Amino acid sequence: MSRKKIVAATGCPTGIAHTFMAAEALKIAAEQLGVDIKVETHGQVGIENALTDQDILEADGVIVAADKDVNTDRFHGKPLIEVPVAKGIRTPNELIQGIINGEAHVHQVKGRATGTEKTSASSSPAQQKSANKWIHTIYKHLMNGVSHMLPFVVGGGVLIALSFLFGIYSADPQHETYHPFAAYLKSIGGLGFSLMVPILAAFIADSIARRPGMVVGFIGGLLANDGGAGFLGGIIAGFAAGYIIVLLQFLLQKLPASLDGLKSIFIYPVIGIFLIGAVMTPLLVPITGLNNSLMDFLSAVQSTNPLLLGLIVGAMCGFDMGGPFNKAAYVTGTALLAEGNLYFMAGVSAACITPPLIIAIATTIFRKHFTPQERNAGAINYILGATHITEGAIPFAAKNPIVVLPIIMFGSAISAILTYLFGVQVPAPHGGFLVLPVVTGAFQWVLSILIGSLVGAILYGLYRKKIDKPAV
Known part of the structure; x- marks a missing residue:
């Protein structure tokens, strides 16, 4: 009997860690189950190990473990299991076994048989009706926008921060501290930063309706950005643009196939841009007011009750380490960065850096209570933590999440609380200690993270000492 062949695609919003951890977990599980597998990864550098048409044709089934768009259209007619990227890490054997057992539903792309364009996809009618499936779909569209937006925020934010090294007013030609290179850094960084909302909206819409959606989403994002609706407006514009194109595709599906090219290059952009303008223009004032109120509220909580804010941010970041709760805090911090608030992201970053450092320090201090493999993985966590890879x-939390997750959340909360109390400012949503040169209060920030990590490491180490026999 020939070996089963499976193809898979993995992707997470940041495209750094979850993407490749899921790919590795699927490969290991496939080897254990005697299955051939090829995994395509959608990381921050782009698509790697891309699946060819021949790979897909020969596959007995497809696994998509992703929280971003990975173009499932190409899997039309194939048994498909689609899950969040976290499940690819935690239950790879179960996913592969589902393909082997024939439990996957055949993936159908609406309109494929008639030659019309995609409006939606599903892996089963039951899944489509479930609340979980709907929530994951919305989350996937949003995270597709966030993942494409991040490089603009990181690049632009760091360049703006670097300009401040020459002086707070060094980019102002009228000030005595003016420096031409500082002005250049701030100008270029500001340009990158200004594209954050349009890119967010464009790629939310792209995830929903492909390229026609991206065009309309970008214009919607520009309207939101120029109208002061900010990050919230960009999210609304992205979803509105995507579903405007879905509606147009439905209404125009009866047109002859010979007009498909005209629809993509002319009809969708012209009508779509007109409609997104009609939708966004009356919404700009209320969305702007809501956006400003939200930002003011978060800023007020940050200054009046840093203990509560740090506790909430730390718990969210430590709870699922890269999952929806973590990303909710992360996206909020990114939104505030766009509004010029560098304090909130400092606490988020501290809380995200802490979990791997808790593991690393625990495996160092309490090394005899960890296996050699765990100690090796713990050492790697020093690097992961220092570079903001939560x-x-x-893998350590998954062994006993009921005990380990509260410890991690507690340590992350301490790091976030201290960061807010010290008034640290971080200008970039990623990079970890690599952005220390542009962090305001860098020493206090590192101290906050180390204190939270050390407390968490001691608690975790004592727990392991209680339940584990010394490793031989």
């Missing part, structure tokens, strides 16, 4: 703590 997910390195997941």
Whole structure:
């Protein structure tokens, strides 16, 4: 009997850790189950190990473990299991076994048989009706926008921060501290930063309706950005643009196939841009007011009750380490960065850096209570933590989440609380200690993270000492 062949695609919003951890977990599980597998990864550098048409044709089934768009249209007619990327890490054997057992539903792309364009996809009618499936779909569209937006925020934010090294007013030609290179850094960084909302909206819409959606989403994002609706307006514009194109595709599906090219290059952009303008223009004032109120509220909580804010942010970041709760805090911090608030992201970053450092320090201090493999993984977590890759703590937390997750959440909360109390400012949503040169209050920030990590490491180490026999 020939070996089963499976193809898979993995992707997470940041495209750094979860993407590759899921790919590795699927490969290991496939080897254990005697299955051939090829995994395509959608990381921050782009698509790697891309699946060819021949790979897909020969496959007995497809696994998509992703929280971003990975173009499932190409899997039309194939048994498909589609899950969040976290399940690819935690239950790879179960996913592969589902393909082997024939439990996957055949993936159908609406309109494929008639030659019309995609409006939606599903892996089963039952899944489509479930609340979980709907929530994951919305989350996937949003995270597709966030993943494409991040490089603009990181690049632009760091360049703006670097300009401040020459002086707070060094980019102002009228000030005595003016420096031409500082002005250049701030100008270029500001340009990158200004594209954050349009890119967010464009790629939310792209995830929903492909390229026609991206065009309309970008214009909607520009309207939101120029109208002061900010990050919230960009999210609304992205979803509105995507579903405007879905509606147009439905209404125009009876047109002859010979007009498909005209629809993509002329009809969708012209009508779509007109409609997104008609939708967004009356919404700009209320969305702007809501956006400003939300930002003011978060800023007020940050200054009046840093203990509560740090506790909430730390718990969210440590709870699922790269999952929806973590990303909710992360996206909020990114939104505030766009509004010029560098304090909130400092606490979020501290809380995200802490979990892997808790593991790393625990495996160092209490090394005899960890296996050699765990100690090796713990050492790697020093690097992961220092570069803001939270997910390195997941394998340790997964062994007993009921005990380990509260410890991680507690340590992350301490780091976030201290960061807010010290008034640290971080200008970039990623990079970890690599952005220390542009962090205001860098020493206090590192101290906050180390204190939270050390407390968490001691608690975790004492727990392991209680339940584990010394490793031989």
